[in-house]
Amino acid sequence: MQLLTAFIVASILTCFGIPQNVHPQQPPCPTEYDSLLKKRVYIFVDKPPMYPGEDGEMAHFILANFVYPEQDVFQASFQLQFVIDVTGKLIAPGIQNKQPARYTNAEKELLRVLSIMPKWRPGECRGKKVPVKVMLPLRF
Numbered sequence: 001m002q003l004l005t006a007f008i009v010a011s012i013l014t015c016f017g018i019p020q021n022v023h024p025q026q027p028p029c030p031t032e033y034d035s036l037l038k039k040r041v042y043i044f045v046d047k048p049p050m051y052p053g054e055d056g057e058m059a060h061f062i063l064a065n066f067v068y069p070e071q072d073v074f075q076a077s078f079q080l081q082f083v084i085d086v087t088g089k090l091i092a093p094g095i096q097n098k099q100p101a102r103y104t105n106a107e108k109e110l111l112r113v114l115s116i117m118p119k120w121r122p123g124e125c126r127g128k129k130v131p132v133k134v135m136l137p138l139r140f
Contacts, residue, residue: 029125034083034133036092041083041133047124049084049132051117058117062138065113068106076106080114080136086129088119096135110138 031040051058068074079096093114094100095107103111123132 029130032133034092036094037083037131039131041131042123042125043133045123045125045130045132046127049088049123049134050121052120061117062110062113065116066109068109074106074140076140078107078110078138078140080110080138081133082114082136083131083133084120084122085131086122088122090114090117090120091131 029042029045031042033039034041080093081096082093083091085091093111095103095111098107122129124130
């Protein structure tokens with residue numbers, strides 16, 4: 001029975017053009033060129049970067065450190081982007097599709113908070129730590 005099973009699997013693999021005893025390689029994780037960092041960063045990985053701690057810890061950190069004295073209550077949404085490097089450090093923070101000269105005071109403050117954020121667990125592609133671009137929408 002075991003020999004028959006091996007024969008059937010070998011036949012199926014041969015039909016699909018996959019040589020026997022060779023495992024198909026996983027496709028590489030996609031990357032894009034980051035002009036600020038002047039290097040390629042990963043945009044999708046096997047294991048994404050993770051903020052340290054429990055669920056909700058990142059939101060708590062941002063709210064605890066965000067200081068916006070211009071008004072007591074405000075509503076806003078932000079499209080943050082940054083890279084988590086191979087050591088877990090947050091680098092190249094910015095606002096998606098916006099030039100730094102056009103950042104509002106609230107956006108500048110939010111980027112300041114990102115700059116003091118603790119290290120993350122780095123992302124991985126095929127078991128190797130890699131720099132990963134993160135897109136993070138936030139609403140206040």
